[in-house]
Amino acid sequence: MTRTTEALIPKLQEYVAANSSAPDQVLLDLAAETEKLFPDDNFMQIGPEQGTFMTLIAQISGAKQVIEIGSFTGYSAICLARGLRPGGTLLACDISEEWTSVAERYWKRAGLDDTITLKLGPALDTLRALPAEPQFDLAFVDAEKEDYVDYWEELVPRMRPGALILADNTLHHGQVVDPDENATNVQGIRAYNARVSADDRVEQVLIPIGDGVNLARVK
Numbered sequence: 001m002t003r004t005t006e007a008l009i010p011k012l013q014e015y016v017a018a019n020s021s022a023p024d025q026v027l028l029d030l031a032a033e034t035e036k037l038f039p040d041d042n043f044m045q046i047g048p049e050q051g052t053f054m055t056l057i058a059q060i061s062g063a064k065q066v067i068e069i070g071s072f073t074g075y076s077a078i079c080l081a082r083g084l085r086p087g088g089t090l091l092a093c094d095i096s097e098e099w100t101s102v103a104e105r106y107w108k109r110a111g112l113d114d115t116i117t118l119k120l121g122p123a124l125d126t127l128r129a130l131p132a133e134p135q136f137d138l139a140f141v142d143a144e145k146e147d148y149v150d151y152w153e154e155l156v157p158r159m160r161p162g163a164l165i166l167a168d169n170t171l172h173h174g175q176v177v178d179p180d181e182n183a184t185n186v187q188g189i190r191a192y193n194a195r196v197s198a199d200d201r202v203e204q205v206l207i208p209i210g211d212g213v214n215l216a217r218v219k
């Protein structure tokens with residue numbers, strides 16, 4: 001029994017992966033193709049344990065209407081969409097036609113092309129164009145780190161009571177606690193974690209899975 005989180009040395013990371021549900025062939029092929037097509041960018045994709053975690057979160061929460069901010073080649077959207085209740089939908093927001101053209105191929109292959117709708121354009125514009133009333137059960141934030149607080153302010157009024165907001169990279173490779181690290185994206189993440197912590201409309205936990213997932217539940 002311990003009250004702290006274990007740091008994952010590589011061997012322990014392997015153990016975690018070996019004891020988590022493995023990605024299926026669609027996700028394995030998507031990860032391989034993303035690495036082949038975009039070797040300089042594929043680090044942006046969430047990892048397999050985080051994917052399984054997000055499918056479970058969607059299932060456990062009973063989510064039906066989901067929004068994703070930052071879809072890249074589609075891995076995280078597949079994981080979330082697979083956890084939705086029957087008839088559920090996911091609005092995938094991104095600005096890259098090139099990356100999301102891969103996503104759309106894999107969403108079709110996963111049988112999710114009727115579930116996931118792609119909205120190309122800056123996510124803040126997409127959010128602001130949506131009615132400012134509760135409509136989503138689950139959100140996943142994974143686009144511009146500098147804009148995370150602005151995504152938050154637009155998302156919260158659009159979430160139903162009990163809805164969940166997940167945000168990725170909220171440990172930012174440990175740089176969040178490095179006083180010498182002041183890149184704008186790290187500052188954006190620090191500001192987001194601080195904003196969520198101070199917001200009494202939610203309760204939240206920062207989960208050290210992947211690069212850190214901030215999980216907030218709207219009261």
Ligand SMILES: C[S@@+](CC[C@H](N)C(=O)[O-])C[C@H]1O[C@@H](n2cnc3c(N)ncnc32)[C@H](O)[C@@H]1O
Pocket residue numbers: 044045046069070071072073074075076077093094095096099121122123124142143144
């Ligand atoms: C970290 S990647 C998302 C990774 C994805 N969630 C996954 O697991 O595969 C960030 C994505 O945000 C998109 N993006 C960047 N700026 C954006 C903006 N202003 N609005 C919407 N999407 C944006 C990028 O095109 C990129 O695909």
